Amino acid sequence: DGGITQSPKYLFRKEGQNVTLSCEQNLNHDAMYWYRQDPGQGLRLIYYSQIVNDFQKGDIAEGYSVSREKKESFPLTVTSAQKNPTAFYLCASSYFDSPYGYTFGSGTRLTVV
Amino acid sequence: QKEVEQNSGPLSVPEGAIASLNCTYSDRGSQSFFWYRQYSGKSPELIMFIYSNGDKEDGRFTAQLNKASQYVSLLIRDSQPSDSATYLCAVSYSGAGSYQLTFGKGTKLSVIP
Numbered sequence: 212d213g214g215i216t217q218s219p220k221y222l223f224r225k226e227g228q229n230v231t232l233s234c235e236q237n238l239n240h241d242a243m244y245w246y247r248q249d250p251g252q253g254l255r256l257i258y259y260s261q262i263v264n265d266f267q268k269g270d271i272a273e274g275y276s277v278s279r280e281k282k283e284s285f286p287l288t289v290t291s292a293q294k295n296p297t298a299f300y301l302c303a304s305s306y307f308d309s310p311y312g313y314t315f316g317s318g319t320r321l322t323v324v
Numbered sequence: 325q326k327e328v329e330q331n332s333g334p335l336s337v338p339e340g341a342i343a344s345l346n347c348t349y350s351d352r353g354s355q356s357f358f359w360y361r362q363y364s365g366k367s368p369e370l371i372m373f374i375y376s377n378g379d380k381e382d383g384r385f386t387a388q389l390n391k392a393s394q395y396v397s398l399l400i401r402d403s404q405p406s407d408s409a410t411y412l413c414a415v416s417y418s419g420a421g422s423y424q425l426t427f428g429k430g431t432k433l434s435v436i437p
Contacts, residue, residue, distance in 0.1 A: 251332075312373055313414075315368050
């Protein structure tokens with residue numbers, strides 16, 4: 212079955228540590244997105260990528276980095292520069308020229324300990 | 325700046341009643357409109373999308389779009405406790421050949437048994 216997989220489901224980060232969240236899709240979607248969601252808040256766009264080896268900053272890119280070496284994969288690294296990383300992180304994907312919305316992964320909940 | 329506004333709620337309705345969720349958007353060039361349902365701790369799932377002015381019905385759900393008023397709504401008939409969730413309105417616009425979504429912050433719906 213086609214879908215989008217995020218791992219791990221839960222992640223704990225120590226102060227000053229970099230962590231990487233995985234996002235893999237087998238939907239043959241061109242575009243991939245990373246969002247952050249805080250309690251009671253909407254989705255805030257961190258980064259997005261429309262094609263391999265290219266990505267763009269979203270509204271809250273500071274303290275995060277991404278790569279898009281393969282069409283299927285779009286990992287997100289939360290760096291030590293992100294001072295308040297505790298949040299629910301959502302990965303999504305879509306066709307580049309399709310107006311049919313996004314498919315979301317199941318999310319990763321990151322907690323700083 | 326493209327904006328999507330929703331009443332954060334909570335909106336409480338008795339079981340069996342009609343729940344009405346509203347959304348306004350700022351960009352007149354917006355082309356597609358989506359409603360996602362998000363249960364607590366879970367990722368958003370697409371329940372309806374609409375492109376043309378008027379109503380679109382799918383089971384107990386009806387999406388209504390009025391482009392002149394820049395207004396989209398979701399009606400849930402015969403509301404059930406299982407409909408209790410946060411409903412995200414999303415609006416897509418076409419930029420550089422791709423369709424990107426802008427999300428509202430969501431309306432929390434509570435269906436009281």
